[in-house]
Amino acid sequence: MKIKLISLTFLTTFTLFLLVTPQQALGKETTEKIVLFRDAVNRHLIESYEGVIIEEYKNIPAVKININEAKILSLQSNSQILLIEDEQRVEKSGQMVEWGVKAIQTQKAWNSHYTGKNVKVAIMDSGISPHEDLKIAGGKSFVSYTASYKDDSGHGTHVAGIVGAQNNGLGIVGVAPDARVYALKVLDRNGQGYLSDMIAAIDWAITNNMDVLNLSLGSMEPSYVLERALNKAYKSGMLIVAAGGNEGTSTGNGDNVAYPAKYPAVIAVSAVDQNKVRGSFSATGNAIEFSAPGVGIVSTHLDNKYVSYSGTSMATAFVTGSLALLKEMYPDLSASALREKLGRNALDLGASGKDSWYGLGLVQTPLTPERLSGKDRFEVSANISQKGWDSADTVFISNYNAFADALSAAPLAYKYNSPILLTQAGSLNPVTKQEITRLKAKNIVLIGGSGSLNDSIAKELRGMGKNVRRIGGQNRFEVSKNIALELGTYQTAIVANGLNYPDALAIAPFAAKNGFPILLTRPEAASRETLEVIQKKNVQNTIIVGGEASVSRNVSYKLPKPVRIGGKDRYEVALNIFNKYFADTGKLYFATGTTFADALTGSVLITKENATILLTGKDTLPGSVSDTLAKRKIQTYIILGGTGSVGSNVLSSLSK
Known part of the structure; x- marks a missing residue:
């Protein structure tokens, strides 16, 4: 019987960012205009100029109309009209730099031309869905019901965007936009998976020489076999990052860090908000090594969309991306040396030194003179x-x-x-x-x-x-x-x-x-x-x-x-x-x-x-x-x- 492994649940409240496409061109005979009246809207006036009201606003004395171009000048000269403006086409937003990317000062590395180029990052999650803002280098499905590593829940795609969304002028940009991102599908559409599939995926990551392994998942139950597999990966030179978990309390008491984040070979991550304060859901405990942005994080999702999620899953991806940058800077350093270097550059939060809420502190992009x-x-x-x-x-x-x-x-x-x-x-x-x-x-x-x-x-x-x-x-x-x-x-x-x-x-x-x-x-x-x-x-x-x-x-x-x-x-x-x-x-x-x-x-x-x-x-x-x-x-x-x-x-x- 396979042992079920539960993914770390991200908060259920999220925001969907729709991509707005341009309108179809209008015919030559008529055009759309925005008409602003001096006082109240006069519908009869518009109709007297053979205009058609498309939309009227509740709080502004204005209407959107479709009107013959030959009538515009005459309408504009009417004393009731304050002004007439052209309708404007609205296209999808250009690329934005997410607040978390700024919080960890990623742009310093970009300014020095470090983007995670050729660093191999494996996202062990629900898979990664095709997205115009993502470039997937490869991967493998380890679940029994499909041979495709395509994401069917959105969680893995969201994590992948934080790590490596492309710097292409669209949507968002990830921490390491030129990293080679691999999808290792071990979770199903409900965010659940099996221990045996995880071990098989770790084995694949070792065989294929992954540099960084992202584990935005976990369980409150330990597994010796899983720990052995992760130890093997770490000794092979792989950096392993895992979510501390969303089982924290509002008071921040107790040790509730999940596995595999709790294992010594793994970097455990907690989540902070834009004020650099621990998210109330974020796990606490001595195993926490770093904190990272994890509240209200916008990233890629299914069907070329973007959503905002919160959770230590998101925070984990920021640390993974930072390690990809560090690996590009220092390709010959060992995993333990890179881990230590990241720790030296962390921004201390909370109690002085390492603590159970923030670990060594908020991860910061590695120093690049x-x-x-x-x-x-x-x-x-x-x-x-x-x-x-x-x-x-x-x-x-x-x-x-x-x-x-x-x-x-x-x-x-x-x-x-x-x-x-x-x-x-x-x-x-x-x-x-x-x-x-x-x-x-x-x-x-x-x-x-x-x-x-x-x-x-x-x-x-x-x-x-x-x-x-x-x-x-x-x-x-x-x-x-x-x-x-x-x-x-x-x-x-x-x-x-x-x-x-x-x-x-x-x-x-x-x-x-x-x-x-x-x-x-x-x-x-x-x-x-x-x-x-x-x-x-x-x-x-x-x-x-x-x-x-x-x-x-x-x-x-x-x-x-x-x-x-x-x-x-x-x-x-x-x-x-x-x-x-x-x-x-x-x-x-x-x-x-x-x-x-x-x-x-x-x-x-x-x-x-x-x-x-x-x-x-x-x-x-x-x-x-x-x-x-x-x-x-x-x-x-x-x-x-x-x-x-x-x-x-x-x-x-x-x-x-």
């Missing part, structure tokens, strides 16, 4: 501008080799919401010129004297119709002073070495965000220009960036209430700034610690995004940085510069 690069520093600065600004009223321009000028300008540029672009000393770089045009900038601020940016550049910009002014000075110290004097009111100033730049570079986002000037000094003696600003602006507090080799004690004695942020090297200084001022940031930028142009032009964008910057070697992430990142929940890494500045090894280290 971005890179802002270009063929040279001019193109990098333009690409940074394009990422941060659709348009800008004001643009700052600095010499591509005058690092100190650009560094001091960051707080003032942020005040004006202005990107910093680079050019050569003698002429306006074509890439920079093109970016100024794209931004539709009206005002240009040149940073540095005519030795840094020749007057011919100002002339060319004025020829483009731009208002141009210069913040200059005889040297970098005077330029930083003049910028500081324009910044407004402040009581705190940043003081940094004006002959070496990495320390000041790391503090730029903090300075810009708070409206603090970056004042430059010589290492052994406070620059006259810096002291002038402190006196003129009545500065009460100073923050010294860098150790005593960068800014000596002799300098600190001249400053009001100095506080030093130091470190054994430039990497540690940047790290200490990060730890002191950016404890809650979820985004980090990285730049090389040996050249500075990329990071300097990125400082305003970094500030806009409430992020900060760390420095790295070209090929190796400093050990102190790596150790700190392992303890912090950073959601986004962005590298400034190409592989010549920050190599692929660093990107790989950030991905771990």
Whole structure:
């Protein structure tokens, strides 16, 4: 006698999304119009123009009519008519990105071109029905009454859409739209199946080298044979995800996780709503490993339709899709390593750490560092501008080799919401010129004297119709002073070495965000220009960036209430700034610690995004940085510069 296995019941309330097809074209003699009356509808008026009322509205003085085209102008001139509009044809909605996809930040992976391509995902369920939004790679039926893996209940099709609905402009898009989805039919139209069929399906999945197995089903009764089969699959390298179950209580008490989710080889999933709160039906218990969206989830269904379901079945599919993305990113990692990596990136919910409601937390799309690069520093600065600004009223321009000028300008540029672009000393770089045009900038601020940016550049910009002014000075110290004097009111100033730049570079986002000037000094003696600003602006507090080799004690004695942020090297200084001022940031930028142009032009964008910057070697992430990142929940890494500045090894280290 076969042992019956019950599928996890999704909530019975659901919404059906119908596909609306266009109307048939009307004849040439008549046309459909919407007529809005000034007061009440006058049916006799419409009839007097030989119009036929197709529809009248209860709450609006309007009617839809069919009328001879020759009569429209005459009708429109009647004093009772407010306006006449064309009827519009309504077609089925275009593709939407479901709320669950956004909640787990899937688009980050898509932006880095990870879509689950060629990852083999088996959906062990009621089968998968043909659907214009799905591409089924294959499968098999294990039920006795049909050899077809076609879905006859809709549950498996719904799960499949969450995992892998195509990015084709229709309906929805799944978490891993390019995954190879296989249908393993083990449940009938009533959502019931047999243990023996499940075991046969697992056997098929092992034989056919599936990468991820989705089990949106279960039973409250354990099976040793089933556990053995799943252990075998896991040891073969397969990731296995199962629904925790819908037997939870409204109070969230007790251990009611279903099998096979309860087995150690299986990832058990609970469901949350759009507020990241556990669904009242969602099972609880120590076996829960992740939570995922599972309330009001729109996905594919029978007959090319879409429905909204709720249940841990839906949540399971989001985790499965995320693992497909992770498998594409790291094809050589073991199942256990991929599982651990997904856990490290989860968003902690509920009680701190792993808990019985949410497990390790809400599953998040695996971290995929971005890179802002270009063929040279001019193109990098333009690409940074394009990422941060659709348009800008004001643009700052600095010499591509005058690092100190650009560094001091960051707080003032942020005040004006202005990107910093680079050019050569003698002429306006074509890439920079093109970016100024794209931004539709009206005002240009040149940073540095005519030795840094020749007057011919100002002339060319004025020829483009731009208002141009210069913040200059005889040297970098005077330029930083003049910028500081324009910044407004402040009581705190940043003081940094004006002959070496990495320390000041790391503090730029903090300075810009708070409206603090970056004042430059010589290492052994406070620059006259810096002291002038402190006196003129009545500065009460100073923050010294860098150790005593960068800014000596002799300098600190001249400053009001100095506080030093130091470190054994430039990497540690940047790290200490990060730890002191950016404890809650979820985004980090990285730049090389040996050249500075990329990071300097990125400082305003970094500030806009409430992020900060760390420095790295070209090929190796400093050990102190790596150790700190392992303890912090950073959601986004962005590298400034190409592989010549920050190599692929660093990107790989950030991905771990």
